[in-house]
Amino acid sequence: MNAASSPQPPVDSLVLPAQEPVEKGNSLWHDAWLRLRKNKLAYFGLWTVIVITTACVIGPFLSPYGYEEQDLDLGAAPPSGKHWLGTDTLGRDLLVRLLYGGRVSLAVGLAATFVALTIGVVYGAVAGFFGGKRDAVMMRAVDIMYALPFPIFVILLMVFFGKNIILLFVAIGAVEWLTMARIVRSQVMAIKKMEFIEAARSLGFGRRRIIFRHILPNILGPIIVYTTLTIPGVMLLESFLSFLGLGVQPPMSSWGVLIKDGSDKMEEFPWLLIFPGVTFSLTLFSLNFLGDGLRDALDVRSSKD
């Protein structure tokens, strides 16, 4: 018994060469970083995202105004030294509402993407790893779900079960995982045939360990790229719902809510539409460029299906 278990640690260390891509990852990621820096638009996108996120997180603390604070005497005023982006019809500072709205939009974007990421990666990895009949059934289910009009279901959910923000991102996340599952599956199928997986298997490691410790770290690239590209899609869906009055509810703001308000009053007070519209578009623009740049930098070929 002792003789059998004592060689265990050396066996474990035998695996290390198999994990080398992860250990040596520094240089791989470093190369990718250098490539990303050379791509001006992607680099610009990265910094824009950082600046906007930081501003949304910290900005509201620095502002003298609250997002609900009204100055009814002032009403809707154009940008000035006191209110940099002007005020809305209730005399609320637009800049502060934009920053608070950004928090909500970004948070919903991240949370929903996380939901989609988790479901998609686990589902895709399981289907790809086990293959055979299980894979066929699971991917057929994905095919069928692709055909469902999900945005319509999300709208129904939001109308029927109250405009609950947690429900919002769970619902969006549950819609957006399909493509992630397909990408992860095809990557896993390619990786699982490699020798180091064979080695891990011959060492008697469980499937769970092989999937999570050996396969997934090696397909981080595609996962990161697709995650970056999912965030703008999710934020778009959130603001689409908010625009229809089904997402985030006043007095809380989100970029979709602000754009909706702005478009209602754009004739007299165009700044109410222009500032939120530009901020939102710039964020999506930056995230898309960053995702594209990451794809080139990490050398991820677009998956065939």
Add this chain to the structure above:
Amino acid sequence: MLRFITSRFLQSLLALYLVISATFFMVRFVPGGPFTAEKAVTAEILRNLEAHYGLDKPLWRQYLDYLGSLMHGDLGPSFKYPNRTVNEILGDKLPVSVELGLLSLGVALVLGIGLGTIAAVRRNTWVDYLASSFGMVGISVPTFVVGPLLVLVAAIHLGWFNASGWYTAADRVLPALVLGIAYAAPISRLTRGGMLEVLHQDFIRTARAKGASEFRVVTRHALRGGLLPVVSFLGPAVAGILTGSFVIETIFQIPGIGREFVNSAFNRDYTLVLGTVILYSVLIMALNLVVDVVQAWMNPKVRLES
């Protein structure tokens, strides 16, 4: 090929059945009913109303009844518009949405394929950069920003169009443009990528060697292969144009299905909600099926794999 179509068709039927059942039970388990909003309804009237619409029967019975009449193409009576059937309401609104969708699709295809092809042929010149950045802008600026801004400039300041409405031919321009541009952007990117791949291939060189003009090489030889990625995108694109018209119909006050759907959900008009969902699903699935078949027809490789 026939097997391929049959299996896809059966798959769509299964998906459709799932959609119908999921929606049917979802609307029934939702808090609030179609008659809760009505003022001063006595218990007796409520009972009569429910009996009239069959809401007093057990749920499984209602479900089977619904499926049964659905088989005959009957979507049932509307709960909110007295004496009107869901078929009539959808029949009124569908042509409007379809017209908007087709016009937008036209804009998206002409603009997207045109720009993408020019960008690929003039690769890495300023023409390419201009077309490619249009693609990125189109993807990143949402329709509900482009729409109001266009209205602000073209309708309110320049006075070229009406800000909203759906009466004259000119009223079609702005909505179709806004929705079309949103889908022209990804189409132009896909066209550019597809064309670049094809333009490198030997048969293009052969065509050139035989003395075909550049225009003929591009339109006759390259486009068919280069548009493959576009064709596979068309399924999701058409679905997106259909749902995207929700926002466009709201912005431009267009009496189409999108607006009706949101209203019916708010009104708890069960049958109208179900009818709209079924209509959308059938449209989307039928179009996806067509796209799959066209794709197989265009690309022998896909045909063999299936």
